[in-house]
Amino acid sequence: MAKILVIDDEKSIRNTLREILEFEGHEIQDAADGAEGLKKIESERFDLILSDIKMPKIDGLELLERSLELQSDTPVVMISGHGTIETAVEAIKKGAFDFIAKPLDLNRLLVTLRNALDRNVLIKETKQLRKKAGTEDEIIGQSDAILKIKEMVDRVASTDARVLITGENGTGKELIARKLHRQSTRNGLPLIEVNCAAIPSELIESELFGHEKGAFTSAIKQRIGKFEQAHNGTLFLDEIGDMSLGAQAKVLRALQENKITRVGGEKEISVDVRIIAATNKDLREEIKQHRFREDLYHRLSVILLHAPPLRERKGDVSLIANHFLIRICSEHKVGPKRFEAAALKALEAMPWTGNIRELRNVVERLVILGGNEITAGDVKQFAGNQ
Secondary structure, three states, rough: OOOOEEEEHHHHHHHHHHHHHHOOOOEEEEEOOHHHHHHHHOOOOOEEEEEOOOOOOHHHHHHHHHHHHHHHOOEEEEEEOOHHHHHHHHHHOOOOOEEEEEEEHHHHHHHHHHHHHHHHHHHHHHHHHHHHHOOOOOOOOHHHHHHHHHHHHHHHOOOOOOHHHHHHHHOOOOHHHHHHOOOOOOEEEEEEEEEEOOOOOHHHHHHHOOOOOOOOOOOOOOEEHHHOOOOOEEEEEOHHOOHHHHHHHHHHHHHHEEEEEEOOOOOEEEEEOOEEEEOOOOOOHHHOOOOOOOOHHHOOOOOOEEEHHHOOOOOHHHHHHHHHHHHHHHHHHOOOEEEEEEHHHHHHOOOOOOOOHHHHHHHHHHHHHOOOOHHHHHHHHOOOOO
8 A cells, every 4th residue: 555645736636536546545645736735745755646737836847846855765647637748758857757648547547656656666675675785795805806897886887888797607797786786876776687597588578678468378467677667777687698689689779769668568668777787608709609689789888897707816715705704604693703714725725616606605504514713624524525
């Protein structure tokens, strides 16, 4: 159930919207003009605001600006019986979630409100996860390669430049993507992650762009895709080298036009999304083999970052191992443990074909099976057979 404020100077409209939205299970408050609506926004928090544009005292566009100053996370949907393209564009530019013309289409209204509320939940969950995560997503290391990555992230994070991150499995490409988003101007909005390798090729388009009810046999209701969920935020396309050529073509169009169309739909939907992509494949070779589009590669690779394998940054192994040791002891609720110097030397000497992911698994095994002081013998006994 959402708490919704309806602002309209026509009592019949307010009553109709109240009846419809209360039937949908929402808690409704209303206001007869912009000034009354603003007072309510100043004194209470709402999950969504539905406001007319042409109103006495304070019009809807001014109300929109002031409401976003007071409650920046609350989506505002504008409605108007005097709607023009120019008015709709102005409302969206000022921060409105959407614009709906009167007479109101009930289905369009309910879909828009549901989308706005779903996106608001994502934003709140993202903020909660960010607080919970703390330093979990920090890039650990002092090697030249890692310092170069940190420097590049600091330089490009505040821009909207697309970034392509390359590197072997387990090298921390997703950590770089999260750091880019966290340091960007979009960090108050969601970072939506999509593992392209984990989604069957026949479902990837629906996952990215959404689908309309009835678009295919199992499409029993409308679905909002990842591009729409990431609107004004960041979309992280992990393992993009595994994406089908058909989906690549649609992603390219979305990047060119900043518009998407849901599967089974005809309406073009504008999206403002920063794209960060990652792959463990050599995309140049994939292009030669006609498995990846060269034009998409050039769209994605405005900034190229390479996550080095752990074997090329052995000096960072001790730092990362101690970082994991503290976290894993906390997760398993065991007393503090430490590595003896020889144990860290033994870890540094390992080949780490699975990179940071493998190192984490080894440290977890040592925490569970080793003593309070983890020795070189523990490393040899419990970390040798991978």
